[in-house]
Amino acid sequence: MQTLGELDLPYLEYTNPALAADPYPHFAEARAKHPFLARTDLGIVVTEYQAMRDLFGREELRAPYADVVKVLGQENTPWGDFTERQMIALPAETHRFLRDTFAAKFTPRNANELRPLMRANITKLLDQWAPRENIDFEEFAANFPISVMFALVGAPQDDIAQLRDDLEVIGLAHSYQDDLFPRIQAGMVRLEAYVERIIAERRADPHEKQEDLLDLLINTSDDGNVTHQQLADLIVFFFLAGYDTSKNVLTYLMYTLLDYPEIYERCAQDHDYCRKVIEEGLRYFNPSTVARFVDKEFTYRDVVFPKDQMMFFPLSVSGRDPGSYDEPDRFDPDRAIDPKKRQIAFALGKHMCLGQYIARAQLQEALHQIAQRMKHPKLAGTVGHRPFYGAWGLKGLPLTFEEGEAKVFEDA
Helix, strand or coil: CHHHHHHHCCCCCCCCCHHCCCCHHHHHHHHHHHCCEEEECCCECCHHHHHHHHCCCCEEECCCCCCCCHHHCCCCCCCHHHHHCCCCCCHHHHHHHHHHHHCCCCCEEEEEEEECCCCCCHHHHHHHHHHHEEHHHHHHHHHHHHHHHHHHHCHHHHHHHHHHHHHHHHCCHHCCCHHHHHHHHHCCCHHHHHHHHHHHHHHHHHCCCCCHHHHHHHHHHHHCCCCHHHHHHHHHHHHHHHHHHHHHHHHHHHHCCCCCHHHHHHHCCHHHHHHHHHHHHHHHHCCCCCCEEEEECCEEEEECCCEEEEEECCHHHHCCCCCCCCCCCCCCCCCCCCHCCCCCCCCCCHHHCCCCCHHHHHHHHHHHHHHHHCCCCCCCCCEEECCCEEEEEEEEEEEEEECCCCCCCCCC
């Protein structure tokens, strides 16, 4: 039995731009020195896929949000207050009540019912972007999830411009850059005010014939005796969680498919195949590093984890662990996956992402149409990278392509 302090753990410099540009060799080197743990300036990193699966759902761990707000000195601020109130940060009984109340509206069936709306919105967006034939694909991808989210809650598309930059900077909060917080606080004020406005407008003028996601959430909250603040916080979280993740996944997937033109071309023809490409894409890359704190001392693989230890779970690299995947750096939508080793991009257990089926559906619909409308894409410059802490991904993806024609959609 050893304590963390007794272990000679490898060091991962999370703030190093070289790690953000290509983290996989750094993690491989760390695993060569210790099979499943490393350290950073802020805490302990779990580096192995199986250890992440084993540890992430441990009852001895707590959600980090109140702790992080305190560490960053952001108590009694708009971002700090929201972060401490969000569903995942609430006491276990309250979290379970809210999750159970809303989970029935975040099923595969509900996500599938939203597909026609997603398709129409993505088509409209591509009508604006595909004729350019020379774009920053990350900028396009930044418009994609927010346009879908606005459509799902019936918000005017003209309002996107006023919130997109706010969502972008708020998404960097967990990269722990102190100089960003004045801008983050201003963004949170605007985002919360916007959510209050769309809730008030919908209550004053509900949809009677065709419910959208906002109607479903409002009606579900009323039926389940959910408070107004809890409803508003869930919708704010829907915007925040749905923006960075979908944008970064789609951008990196497009970057990856530049090296696999035959897969990309098949995506234009085969809607169901796009689903397999998305699942492999989520294994190959996802943006998330999730933090937890040890709430009660526990032991795992003869290592004692002390109370209040901060731990990081880089789900972003979990799918590239050669101990769990054969040839993990090979992108193969047809690879056979052991059910016990599925990708964990949406986390695990009681904190698994509620919006995962909506995210999967909109990514599938987007990829199918993008591959039709942006033919033969090629890299047209250099790419940058977001900080590895928090929501990681590419910063800029300049592309050239040939404009293609949209095909008539046929359900698979």
